Amino acid sequence: MALRRCCGFAGVAPRLLWNSAVLPRASAPGRTPASSLVNTPHGRKTAGSQPRAFSSAPPSTDVSYEQLKQLLAGRKVVVIDVREPWELREYGVIPGSINVPLGQVNTALQLGPEEFNEKYGGEMPQQTDNIVFTCLAGVRSKAALNTAASLGYKDVQHYLGGWQDWAKNEQQN
DSSP states (O other), X not given: OHHHHHHTTTTHHHHHHHHSXXXXXXXXXXXXXXXXXXXXXXXXXXXOSOOOOSOSSOSOXXXXXXXXXXXXXXXXXXXXXXXXXXXXXXXXXXXXXXXXXXXXXXXXXXXXXXXXXXXXXXXXXXXXXXXXEEOSSSHHHHHHHHHHHHTTOSEEEEETTHHHXXXXXXXXX
C-alpha cells in the first residue's frame, strides 16, 4: 500500500521538472535576458519587471517636503506622526498631523472610528485614504508604513525626512 502511494507520485515529478525551465546563461540577441524573467502564477517565465524583495508596502512610498506641503494644502492626506508625545512637545509638530506613537499604530488602526477619535483626537483613516507617516528622521515612519500596509491600507507613504527635514524647510520659507 505504501509503495503504491509512493509510486503514485512518479508521474508528477517529471512534470514538475519539465515545467521548471532551465534558462540559458547568456541571452541570444533579441531575446530577453534570463535575469529579467519572472514567474507567473502558472509556472511560466515571462519578461516583466524585476522581482522585488518581499514587502507588503507599495513600491513608491517616500514623500518629499514639497509633496507633503501640496498634500496638506489640498487636504488630500491624513498625516500620522509616530513619535512619542514628549517628542512633539519638545521639538514641534507638523500642523494637522495626528499623534499615534509607533508602538500603538497596529492597535490604533484596528480601532473603531469613535474610539480612534477619542484616543488620538483625529479622524480615523479609512483603508483607501492617502496616509503619510512621519517621525523625527524617517526610520519609525517606515516601520509604521509597513504595519499599515500589512493591515490592508492601500495608499500609505512616509515622509522620509521627518520632523528634522520639515523644520529645516519651514525655517527657509
